[in-house]
Amino acid sequence: MRDAEVSQRLLEWYDAAARVMPWRVPPAAKAAGMRPDPYRVWMSEVMLQQTTVAAVTAYFQRFTSRWPTVADLAAAPDAEVMAEWAGLGYYARARNLLACARAVVRHHGGVFPDTAAGMRALPGVGPYTAAAVAAICHDEPAVVVDGNVERVMARLFALETPLPTAKPELVRLAATVTPDQRPGDYAQAVMDLGATICTPRKPACGICPLLGLCAAQRLGIAAELPRKLAKPEKPVRQGVAWVARRGDQVLLERRAERGLLGGMLAFPSDGWDGTTHGAPFESDWRNLGAVKHTFTHFHLVLQVMLASTTANPQRGEYMPLNPDDLPTLMRKAYDLAFPDKTPR
């Protein structure tokens, strides 16, 4: 296989079928002189970490409408940013997003670094995001490797080594096909291919622009690659959440910065995250039943308790609540406790 043939076919496919996304500048607009805004590209890439385009789009629109520039975001209160991120998951990303925006304003004059190495030094920016922003915004021929690229390369070269062992080799292979011309469009093309054609299950090899170049397709094993080591079973944890209302206010606490749902608003809870505080105050708590939720590494059955009387709590504080500001686990508890306030 000629390496240049791979990027050439991908770029042709991308130009003909590029998907429209709010953070993207289409090839035609770039030809007319438009450049991607590093602030918007960075934000989209952080949101897209382990997250689908479908889930990200509405969040991206809200964030960029509310905070149009990195300086606007840097000036935002922590609680507002965490509330806006609620429901998107991996909340360390939101904390790092804010820390990064503030670092860009404080240490870089409000301008993102224009190299992958410079980006890499910012909070929440790892090898992938640094390379993606540098390639997309500045056409640095950085090697952009995400889960899509790993899958495409494993199939293109029929690499049988299972992940994560195969990772360094996949990065090496990705480097061999990364072009000097239009590396930003190329990076997006490979990721689009992985998201739409070279999918994890049932890849659409028949319409793939790399048909004829792909070793796994020729061998008939595309759908089996990349191979992966078996993952450990998820244990089931049990917990309790305490829901108390006082008039229009609800008893809430801000979770610790580190750890599960870090930095997010939550009902006082116990038993599932290593804590055992007990109820926030003595009352005849009524068990409303349980909500189920699955985290990355365990399943959770969370009993939801409701107080019919209120008292001065030992933890948390009463405050008005917009349920959209809660992480999804706590939103499930809210919906169980206040079914009449749940839309639909």
Place this chain on the structure above:
DNA sequence: GATACGTGGCG
């Protein structure tokens, strides 16, 4: 290097 860290959709 291994582990922690969310969520929603799909087959």
Place this chain on the structure above:
DNA sequence: TCGCCAAGTAT
């Protein structure tokens, strides 16, 4: 119903 999976990073 349930396991897998998604444009990863921090420690």
